[in-house]
Amino acid sequence: MPAPEVDVAVVGAGVAGLAGAAELALKARVVVIDRLPADGGVLGYEHPLVRSLRQEAVRAGAAFKLGTTALRWTGTHLLLAGPGGIGWTMARHLVYAGGSRPSTPAELGIAGERLAGVLPATVAAHLMEAQVRLGTVVAVVGSSDWGRRVAAALAGQRAQVIAVALPGEAPPDFGAERLCGFAPLRVDGRSRVEQLTLSRGAQVERIACSAVILAARLVPLRNVDGAIFAGGAVTFAQPVADRSTADRVAEEARQAARGAWASMAGLSGAV
Amino acid sequence: MGADNPERSVEEVDVLVIGGGVLGTAVAARLSRTTASVVLLEAEDDLAEGASKGNAGIATCFYGAPGTLESRLIAASNPVWEDLCARLDVPYRRMGALMIAVTAEQEARLEPILEGIRARGARAELLTGAQARAIEPMISDRTLGAISLPDEGLIDPMRLAIGYAELAHRNGARIRRATPATAVTSEGSAVRTVRTPAHGLAPRFVVNAAGLDLGRVSAMAGGEALERTPRQGQYWILDREVGARFNRIVFPIPLEHTRGVQVVPTTNGSVLLGPSAQDTDRRDDKSTDRETLEGIVAQIRALTPGLTLDHAIKSYGAIRPAGTETFLARFDARILNLIHVGSRSAGVSLSPALADYVLHLLREAGLDAPDRADAATAVPRLPRLLLDPQPERLFKLDRRYAQVVCACEQVSAAEIAAALTSGVPARSIEGIRKRTRATGGRCQGSVCLAGVAFLCSLHTGLPPERIPYGRSRGTLGIGHAGS
Numbered sequence: 001m002p003a004p005e006v007d008v009a010v011v012g013a014g015v016a017g018l019a020g021a022a023e024l025a026l027k028a029r030v031v032v033i034d035r036l037p038a039d040g041g042v043l044g045y046e047h048p049l050v051r052s053l054r055q056e057a058v059r060a061g062a063a064f065k066l067g068t069t070a071l072r073w074t075g076t077h078l079l080l081a082g083p084g085g086i087g088w089t090m091a092r093h094l095v096y097a098g099g100s101r102p103s104t105p106a107e108l109g110i111a112g113e114r115l116a117g118v119l120p121a122t123v124a125a126h127l128m129e130a131q132v133r134l135g136t137v138v139a140v141v142g143s144s145d146w147g148r149r150v151a152a153a154l155a156g157q158r159a160q161v162i163a164v165a166l167p168g169e170a171p172p173d174f175g176a177e178r179l180c181g182f183a184p185l186r187v188d189g190r191s192r193v194e195q196l197t198l199s200r201g202a203q204v205e206r207i208a209c210s211a212v213i214l215a216a217r218l219v220p221l222r223n224v225d226g227a228i229f230a231g232g233a234v235t236f237a238q239p240v241a242d243r244s245t246a247d248r249v250a251e252e253a254r255q256a257a258r259g260a261w262a263s264m265a266g267l268s269g270a271v
Numbered sequence: 272m273g274a275d276n277p278e279r280s281v282e283e284v285d286v287l288v289i290g291g292g293v294l295g296t297a298v299a300a301r302l303s304r305t306t307a308s309v310v311l312l313e314a315e316d317d318l319a320e321g322a323s324k325g326n327a328g329i330a331t332c333f334y335g336a337p338g339t340l341e342s343r344l345i346a347a348s349n350p351v352w353e354d355l356c357a358r359l360d361v362p363y364r365r366m367g368a369l370m371i372a373v374t375a376e377q378e379a380r381l382e383p384i385l386e387g388i389r390a391r392g393a394r395a396e397l398l399t400g401a402q403a404r405a406i407e408p409m410i411s412d413r414t415l416g417a418i419s420l421p422d423e424g425l426i427d428p429m430r431l432a433i434g435y436a437e438l439a440h441r442n443g444a445r446i447r448r449a450t451p452a453t454a455v456t457s458e459g460s461a462v463r464t465v466r467t468p469a470h471g472l473a474p475r476f477v478v479n480a481a482g483l484d485l486g487r488v489s490a491m492a493g494g495e496a497l498e499r500t501p502r503q504g505q506y507w508i509l510d511r512e513v514g515a516r517f518n519r520i521v522f523p524i525p526l527e528h529t530r531g532v533q534v535v536p537t538t539n540g541s542v543l544l545g546p547s548a549q550d551t552d553r554r555d556d557k558s559t560d561r562e563t564l565e566g567i568v569a570q571i572r573a574l575t576p577g578l579t580l581d582h583a584i585k586s587y588g589a590i591r592p593a594g595t596e597t598f599l600a601r602f603d604a605r606i607l608n609l610i611h612v613g614s615r616s617a618g619v620s621l622s623p624a625l626a627d628y629v630l631h632l633l634r635e636a637g638l639d640a641p642d643r644a645d646a647a648t649a650v651p652r653l654p655r656l657l658l659d660p661q662p663e664r665l666f667k668l669d670r671r672y673a674q675v676v677c678a679c680e681q682v683s684a685a686e687i688a689a690a691l692t693s694g695v696p697a698r699s700i701e702g703i704r705k706r707t708r709a710t711g712g713r714c715q716g717s718v719c720l721a722g723v724a725f726l727c728s729l730h731t732g733l734p735p736e737r738i739p740y741g742r743s744r745g746t747l748g749i750g751h752a753g754s
Contacts, residue, residue, distance in 0.1 A: 060751075069675035081656070081673045081683070085666040104715040105430065106585040111564075113557035113588065114701070116745025119720070127723030128735040132736040132748035157752045186558070193744035210749060223713055228512045228582075 004061075005090040006031045008260065009078050011070045011224060012097030014041020015246050016237045016253035018053035020095050023257040025060035028264075031089065032057065033080060037067035041099055049246045073226035073235050093264050095257060096227050097237040100218040102146055108166075108216060111186040117193035121146035121215035128153040135159055135211030139196045141184050142216025143172040150213050151175055162207055164198060168217050179205065187212055235260035284310045287465055289447065289452050289472035289488055291315070293324035293428060293622050294612050295480030296435035300359075301626035302633075303442035303691060307640035310472060311349075311436070312465075314451035314484070316739065317702045319432035321482040322618060325504065325557070325589015327518060327535045327543050330363065332422035334617040337390035340628075341598040345617060346392040347624035352424055355623055358649035359434030361427060362538035362658070368423035368520035369398075369407050371414045373573055377524040378415040384524065385418050395420050402642070409516055409534075409575045412515050423520055427538045427707040428619045433695065435622075437650045440694035442643075452481075455491040460607045462584065476633055479611045483554050483592045485599075489611065494603040497611060501554045502593040504546025504607065505563050510582035510713055511540035521574050530616075532570040534578065539657070539680065539708055541584065544571050550593065557588045584713055593617055600625055604633065653689050657681040657708075664711050675725065677719040679712025684726065691730035698731065699739035700724060700747070 006029045010021045013034035021032045032039070040050040051242025058064075058240050068082030077088045082162050102121050105112075117135060119127070121142070124134055128150075138154050141146045143165040151161045151174040157269040172178045182198035182205060188193065198205045200255050227234045237256035286302050288295045291313030299311040313320075335341035342602070356363035372378040381397060388395040396419045403417035404410055414525035437447050454466040455477075465472045481488045485535060486497045495744045514536045521534040526550070535543040546562045564586050571578055593615045599644075603609040612625060634640065654665055655670055657680060666673035671685035690697045697703045700710060701725055710716035710721050716723070721735075725749055728735045736748025 012562060035675065038615065048494075069678050071662075071675065071678070071681050079662060081662075081675045083673065086656075086663050086673050087665070098318040101714055101717040103715065104585065106583055106715070113584075114741050116740035116747065120717040121714070122717045123720040127724065127735060127747060128734050128752070130721075131624070131752040132734075133750040133752045136749070174475075181540055186560075188558075189745075192749075219713060221718065223718070225511065226679075228510065228713075 003077060003088040003090045007091065007264070008093045008095055009033060009070070009089060010095045010097060011065065012041065013039035013064070013209040014044060014097060014099050015049060015053060015241065016099070016250050017041070017095070017097035018050065019250035019253040020237045020257035021062040022056040022060055023254045024095070024261060025057055026060035027261060029176050030062040031065055032062055033065045033068050033070050035067070035069045039064070039066060043246060047246070049250065053250060070224050071201065073224050073234065075226065093233045093235065093260055094227055095235050095237055095260050096222070096224065097253060098221045098223065100238060100240045101221040102142060102144070102214050103217040103219055105214065106218065108141070108184055110184045110224045112188055115187055115189050115193045116191060117189070117211040118187055119211065119213055121150045121213050124150050124213045125153060128157065133157050133159070134213070135189060135209060136160065137209045137240055138213060139164055139207050140175065140211045140215055142166060142214065143169045144215050144218055146218070147172065147215035148174050150215055151225055153195040162209065167200075169216065235263070279466055281473045281487070281550045282310075282470060283473045284308050285470055285474070285640065286476045286478060288478045288480060288484055289434065290480035290484070291318040291432065291448065292321050292480060292482050293319065293432045293435070293618050294614065294625060295438065295478070296352065296432045297626040298480060298612065298621035298629050299439040299444050299446070300435040301630050302640070303439040303444040304646035305630065305640035305642050308554065308640060309439065309444035310474075311439065311446050312450045312452055312467060312518070313446070313448045316449045316698060316744065317705065318436050318448065319705065320552065321430040322589070322591040323432045325587065326428055326591065326619065327546060328426050328428050328537055329535060330424040330426045331617060331620040332393040332420060333388045333391040334620060335391070335598060336750040337387065339372070339598075340600060341614070341617060342391045343619065343671045344621035344624040344628060348621050349393070349422055351623050352353050352426070356426065358432065359438060360650050360652045361430045361434045363424060363426045364538055365422065365424040366519055368420040368522055369403055369410065369417040370420065370522040370524060371403060371410055371574060372416045372524055373411050373413045375415065380524055381416050381418060381608070385689050388418065388420070391464075393420065393446070394422055400481045407517070407519055409577055410521060410541070411574060411576055416634060416688050425536060425538050426619060431619060431622070433706060436648060436695045437693060438647060440620050440649045441650060446695050452488060452491070455488070457493040457606055460605060462606055462608055474608075474639060476608045476610065476636070478629060479609060480613065482708050483590065485592065485611060485613050489603065489609070490610055492603070492606050494606040494609050497594070497596070497599070499594045501556060501612065502615070503549045503551045503556050503587060503588055503590055505567065505588045506545030507564065507567060507580065507586050508584045509542040509544065509578070509580070510584055511584050512703065513578070514542045517542065518612070523570070523574055532567050534571060534575055544578070546589070548738065554590065556590060559586045559588045585715060592737070600628055653686065655686060675707035676722050677707075677712060679714050679718075680708040682707045682709040687723065687726050688730065691727065697727075699726065701739070701741040703727060710723065
């Protein structure tokens with residue numbers, strides 16, 4: 001069976017992906033793909049902007065493949081795995097709108113071994129939804145929206161939150177204790193994290209804690225092979241969304257989509 | 272009444288292997304194909320928790336002084352990798368290596384090094400700088416000359432230990448994890464019983480493959496003083512798309528006591544930079560420090576100036592067991608039914624031939640254990656979504672292949688379920704990572720770790736908060752929020 005063909009595959013059905021699809025579907029055959037079975041990304045499918053963008057994209061003719069993970073992009077074909085199976089879709093261009101994630105320990109330069117209790121905010125949020133208590137005293141590194149969200153859930157578990165804003169980050173507006181301008185240096189512990197070491201210039205602080213949640217320095221989440229680096233038939237629509245409004249994310253994604261369309265038109269010689 | 276009597280609760284076994292690293296599991300796998308009864312004890316919760324986990328994953332074709340047993344076992348192991356890894360379902364790639372000289376002093380050492388490598392029975396060829404750059408464009412413009420080593424290979428060392436253990440299990444060997452040897456009783460010149468927290472064992476022979484604990488096990492048995500000292504190495508891991516730029520492993524000219532910091536593509540496509548080499552007094556020192564990690568990068572720049580940390584996934588520290596005797600495969604001088612096996616740097620690379628050699632030693636010492644005609648020589652191969660040449664067909668085998676749990680490493684629910692239900696199954700997030708790579712990719716579990724935990728919970732019956740995260744029984748949570 002030949003691979004189904006579209007003009008643009010949009011990976012990610014959050015605000016950015018939906019806005020990009022709405023923009024492109026007026027001119028091109030578009031399919032929107034998301035690994036989750038519902039659209040909306042971090043905002044959720046009931047958010048008013050998500051609703052209106054979805055409606056716009058559907059009216060413009062975009063097709064949806066939800067609950068489907070995009071795995072590999074060859075420049076002409078995209079490998080998808082979803083409820084109907086595993087297979088290739090042909091596309092002329094890929095718009096990658098995979099959202100963002102907090103930086104990993106390596107990206108933050110945190111030394112120390114892989115310890116229980118050191119978790120990305122994304123994972124911490126999921127685990128707390130499943131009623132997992134993460135710690136009694138919890139350091140939340142990063143004053144981002146993810147930090148705020150995790151701190152609220154931790155407060156619900158009656159954990160004591162120590163908020164740590166990195167150099168250059170806004171002061172945290174959450175946490176029983178708040179530290180500003182500290183860089184995390186290392187985590188220590190035997191089977192579970194027991195201590196987080198921070199530094200600010202010559203000043204070194206050691207925080208005793210039973211969990212460290214990483215919510216700092218959002219970076220674009222990229223996990224489709226062949227669409228990790230710029231270049232080729234890929235456009236990235238991943239405004240790092242922290243503290244910017246959803247409307248702005250949508251607008252930036254529309255701009256990225258227009259850029260994608262221009263590059264496609266340029267390549268094919270059509271307008 | 273029986274339980275109160277230690278004599279009654281002792282289990283007789285032909286060969287007891289202590290240590291579930293790559294050497295212990297290799298020996299157990301080989302012995303399991305004979306008529307001998309085999310028990311393997313591993314103190315940690317899972318196999319491959321020591322040096323077998325934290326190494327560069329090179330199946331080398333040369334190591335040790337020419338003519339030594341170590342060097343001969345490496346030479347004997349090298350030709351078998353393709354066949355062995357196909358049978359044990361272990362990723363392996365005979366990728367080849369380039370050892371490059373970037374200074375005049377280093378260039379002057381190429382010829383003698385070449386001769387030394389050939390004396391160990393390995394194939395090696397001298398290249399000019401231009402020839403080397405033509406086949407490996409990422410290396411330095413300053414490359415003056417190089418040695419090409421076509422038989423150098425890449426292997427997943429954790430999957431190797433697990434593959435050996437799975438084969439041993441299939442053939443009836445009893446693989447007991449989280450089961451340290453706590454006491455050994457020797458009478459005269461022989462070990463009689465070995466105690467664990469739950470069992471007593473009466474082995475005819477003991478193979479001590481305890482890695483860093485080699486000396487402790489020998490001391491418990493009344494054997495020789497064999498001190499193993501921890502040597503720490505740190506590594507960087509770079510993204511799979513960086514790995515695609517390399518065709519070979521890139522070595523520097525080795526120093527006297529170490530092979531130096533290397534660029535090592537891995538079987539999963541990522542690239543390792545390292546290791547550093549520091550003797551330490553902390554046997555559990557898996558930490559990293561910025562100074563060492565920056566030093567690794569500085570050394571790598573001399574080899575491959577274009578490589579940056581822009582796509583670094585993580586850094587980690589690992590321990591390898593050093594000691595005055597860097598390699599052992601021999602009977603104890605005092606305890607005549609105790610064999611010590613250990614290797615500081617080449618355990619993976621010599622494990623296949625070492626297993627044959629240990630069986631030979633045991634038979635010479637009177638173990639009457641012919642090979643069984645009906646023994647399994649392979650474990651079932653599990654197709655992997657990331658590596659399968661035709662991923663489309665996997666859905667027909669198992670619909671769970673279409674449920675991608677870890678998108679970075681392209682690991683499906685089918686592969687995670689297999690890791691949780693195999694003969695020697697994963698019991699922790701780390702165990703799943705070792706068997707499938709899930710949570711070990713670009714985002715380091717930011718997206719999938721909770722999902723992996725829920726699948727683990729489903730298969731083990733433990734609530735998510737009690738799922739072990741890594742070693743030493745640290746769990747994901749500290750309790751249930753409702754209680």
